[in-house]
Amino acid sequence: MANFEAPKIILDNDTSPKREDSLNTIKAYSGKVSQFLDDVNAGRELQWKDRKFEQTSQCMLTQVVNRVLTIRDSVLVIHGPVGCSQGSYGYRELYRNVPLQLQRPRFQLNILSTNLTEGDIVFGGEKKLKLAIETAVERYNPKSIIIAASCASGIMGDDIEGVVESIQPNIEARIIPIHCEGFRSEISQSGFDATAHAVVKYLVKPPKRKQKDLVNIIAPFSVTWADRVEFTRLFDKVGLRPRFIPDFATTEELMEISEAAVTAPTCPSYGLYLQAALKEKFGVPYFREPAPLGLTNTKEWFRQIAKHTGKEREIESLIAEEEAYVLPKLEEFKKEFKGVDASVFVSAGQARAVFIPKFVVELGMKIAGVNTLELDPYIATELQAVYDQVGDFEIHASDIQPFEQSHMLEKMKPDLYTGCPFMGLYKREGGHVRNHSYRSDFSIQSQQFSFRGILNYGNVIQRALKNPSLNKTLRAKRPRPYKDWWYEQEDVLKYANE
Ligand code: SF4
Numbered sequence: 001m002a003n004f005e006a007p008k009i010i011l012d013n014d015t016s017p018k019r020e021d022s023l024n025t026i027k028a029y030s031g032k033v034s035q036f037l038d039d040v041n042a043g044r045e046l047q048w049k050d051r052k053f054e055q056t057s058q059c060m061l062t063q064v065v066n067r068v069l070t071i072r073d074s075v076l077v078i079h080g081p082v083g084c085s086q087g088s089y090g091y092r093e094l095y096r097n098v099p100l101q102l103q104r105p106r107f108q109l110n111i112l113s114t115n116l117t118e119g120d121i122v123f124g125g126e127k128k129l130k131l132a133i134e135t136a137v138e139r140y141n142p143k144s145i146i147i148a149a150s151c152a153s154g155i156m157g158d159d160i161e162g163v164v165e166s167i168q169p170n171i172e173a174r175i176i177p178i179h180c181e182g183f184r185s186e187i188s189q190s191g192f193d194a195t196a197h198a199v200v201k202y203l204v205k206p207p208k209r210k211q212k213d214l215v216n217i218i219a220p221f222s223v224t225w226a227d228r229v230e231f232t233r234l235f236d237k238v239g240l241r242p243r244f245i246p247d248f249a250t251t252e253e254l255m256e257i258s259e260a261a262v263t264a265p266t267c268p269s270y271g272l273y274l275q276a277a278l279k280e281k282f283g284v285p286y287f288r289e290p291a292p293l294g295l296t297n298t299k300e301w302f303r304q305i306a307k308h309t310g311k312e313r314e315i316e317s318l319i320a321e322e323e324a325y326v327l328p329k330l331e332e333f334k335k336e337f338k339g340v341d342a343s344v345f346v347s348a349g350q351a352r353a354v355f356i357p358k359f360v361v362e363l364g365m366k367i368a369g370v371n372t373l374e375l376d377p378y379i380a381t382e383l384q385a386v387y388d389q390v391g392d393f394e395i396h397a398s399d400i401q402p403f404e405q406s407h408m409l410e411k412m413k414p415d416l417y418t419g420c421p422f423m424g425l426y427k428r429e430g431g432h433v434r435n436h437s438y439r440s441d442f443s444i445q446s447q448q449f450s451f452r453g454i455l456n457y458g459n460v461i462q463r464a465l466k467n468p469s470l471n472k473t474l475r476a477k478r479p480r481p482y483k484d485w486w487y488e489q490e491d492v493l494k495y496a497n498e
Contacts, residue, residue, distance in 0.1 A: 006288075007193070007273055009280040011201045014161060015178075016193035016273060018185035019376070025187045027051065027374045028496040029397040033387050036395055040380040051186075053495040056400045059182035060191035062087050064148050066221065068178070068195060070095070070248045070439075073143040075110040075136035075173075079129050079160070080150025084182075085113040094440045098225050102442050103232065105248060110140045116152045125158050130167060137171050143251035144203060147177040154181030174251065176202040187374055188399075189269055192220075196274035199246065199254060200281055207259040207282060211241075214256075215305055216263040216284070218271030219244035222349065222420070224437050226447035234322075234450060238314035240305070245274070247439060258282035262308035264301065266291050266449060267351040268378065289382060291351040291449075294359055295326055298451050322451035333458045337363040342465060345412060347371040347405060347419035354382040356418065359454065361390040363461070368414035369394035371405055396492065403482055407492045410480075416464055433464040 007022050019025040026046045029036065039046055061080070065088050069076045078085045088111050098104040112135060114128040129147070136145050149160055160177045168175050178198040180191045217223075217231060228244060235242045243249065245257055257263075263275045263286040275286035287304045290297035299319050306315040343366040346356045353372045360367055367390055375397040383395075394412070398404045409417060418433045437446035448457045480487070 006276045009197075009273070009277045011197065011277065011281060013197075016190070016197040018190040019187040019193065019374075020185060020190075022193070023376045023378065025189070025374050025376045027187060027397055027399040028493055029375050029395065030491075030493050031395065032392050033370075033383055033395045034392050036375070037380055037384055037387060040377045046375070046377065051399070051496045052498055054399065054401065055403050058188035058399070060180040060185055060188050060194065061148055061150055061182050063188045063191035064178055064180040064195050066091065067192075068146050068148075068246060069109050069111060070107070071144065071146065071246055071254065072105060072107045072248060072250045074251055075112060075140050075142045075145050077112050077114065077129070077132045077136060077145060077147045078150065079114045079125065079132070079147055079153045079158070080116055081152055082113045082115045084148075084150045084152075085111065098440055098442050102225060102229055104225070107248070108140075110136070110142065112136055114153075116150070121152060121156060124156055125153055126163050129153075129158065129160065129163050133163075133167055133171075133175065137173060142173050144174045144176060144254075146198075147175065149177065149179050149181050151182045154179075154184065174203050174255075189374060192270050193273035195246075196271075196277050200274070200277040203251070203254055204258050204278070204282065205255045207256070209259060210261065211256075211259045212261050212309055213240050214260040215240050215242055215309065216257050216260040216278070217242050217244050218263065218266050218274060219247045219439075220267045220270035220349075221439050222352075222437075223247070223266055223439060223449065224446040225440055225442040226444060227449045227453070229442070230447050230450050230452065234302075234318060238311050238318050240309060240311060258284060260284055262286060262305060264292075264305055265289060267349060269350045269374070269376065272378075288378075291355065292453075293352065293355040293449060294454050295323070295330070295451060297355065298322075298449075298453075319451075326451050326455060329455050330458070333455075333462070334363060336462065337365060337465075340365060340465065342366070342415040343368040343412070344416045344418055344461075345369050345371070345409060345414035347417065349373060349420065350376065350379050354379060354386050356457075357386050357390050357393065359457070360461075363458070365416075367393045368412040369396060369408060371396045371398055371408065371419075373397070373399050403486065404492050404496075406481055407487060407489070410487045411492075416461065418461070418464075433460050 028051050061084055069088055092109045112132050114125055114132045116125045133145055164175045164177050176198045178194050180194050231242050263278055263284055265271050268288055278284040279286055285308055290300050292298040292301040302315045306312045344360045345368045350372055353370050357367045396408055445456050445460055447453055
């Protein structure tokens with residue numbers, strides 16, 4: 001098996017490298033998982049890094065914005081045309097749905113756009129950026145100001161670091177420039193690395209002391225509010241404090257993540273660079289896997305945390321307690337699913353893409369195929385373990401691409417399609433259930449991490465198998481979303497490389 005190397009962190013650089021270069025990430029792939037593993041193990045170049053045609057795509061800036069805008073006492077300055085900010089304004093309402101009783105802090109989401117126009121593209125946007133920073137201070141008196149650079153500022157070559165250097169000595173708020181210009185990388189997840197680079201370089205302070213009970217938890221969009229509540233309950237029981245980064249942290253809290261005992265993963269795609277940068281600059285230890293999904297992984301995850309916090313005894317009793325709760329219920333699921341001849345197509349980020357197949361097979365069902373946004377060669381170790389357990393299956397990297405996923409589903413005709421909300425466009429084809437939800441979801445079914453999450457996920461599958469009538473009706477009454485011609489094509493990646 002190819003050895004995995006952690007990404008190289010050079011914080012003196014303005015930003016992180018793009019993932020095409022640092023991890024050899026691809027976002028178009030179709031084949032058997034055995035072929036993917038052979039390619040990685042043989043050190044072969046994975047095809048294809050970019051797509052000639054995309055029906056949908058994400059941009060680095062949008063990936064950044066929806067993560068950092070929850071930093072509570074901060075102002076986010078989107079340095080670009082006003083259109084680059086359009087995706088950011090619904091979040092205030094979204095998060096206000098979370099009841100205060102569920103530990104939701106009171107917060108404002110402060111976002112400004114520099115509103116670059118055609119004239120600015122000719123003469124440069126630095127003056128507007130300065131003005132936006134001054135306005136942020138005057139209007140909100142924030143503890144930090146995050147600048148998200150756009151395609152426009154990148155094309156003009158605005159000297160963002162120069163602006164920061166000229167203003168920083170005059171204001172107290174820490175300024176954090178993130179290079180997330182949309183055109184910079186075909187892999188939008190490069191934006192996660194750019195954010196981590198900037199946060200560690202400009203914001204996190206050297207530790208004054210080590211806090212043995214503080215555990216950084218990487219919290220991407222898919223760690224829901226219900227997951228936070230459950231993690232917090234479990235950590236309370238063993239005398240530890242979770243710090244979800246960066247979601248809803250304060251500037252002060254982020255400054256001290258260098259003092260944590262360990263940085264724990266939930267999704268390697270989101271958090272690996274942040275973990276590696278904290279280790280590189282401040283020596284904060286981390287482990288890369290497993291994500292705390294399912295009973296076995298969650299036990300291992302907590303035991304890894306125990307090693308760094310000295311809480312072995314407390315964590316073993318927590319595991320015993322949680323197993324006593326979960327195992328009998330899991331057995332009931334297994335009994336119920338036994339003999340159900342159902343196949344499942346999984347569409348998810350990399351952490352769930354390697355976990356859900358194992359769980360589905362454990363419940364007695366079959367895996368039809370797996371779709372992910374992107375594929376990093378480092379996922380090969382975990383995929384190998386899945387392959388060893390469940391055998392061969394189709395794997396497809398698509399960066400969403402509804403037309404390709406629809407093609408896969410038509411070809412495989414799974415009984416269930418289990419997907420992320422943003423990949424969940426297929427209610428007509430097979431039973432559709434959601435893998436997981438957004439960060440603001442506090443419903444019980446959206447709590448799918450840690451010990452009890454497996455039961456909630458089982459409930460979701462159970463409901464879908466018991467009542468497929470909506471999907472059947474939709475499929476019968478609505479036409480297929482694409483023309484027959486497309487479904488007759490042999491190659492699902494026909495347009496990716498043409
Ligand atoms: S940064 Fe570029 S790709 Fe992203 S929203 Fe702005 S213009 Fe579009």
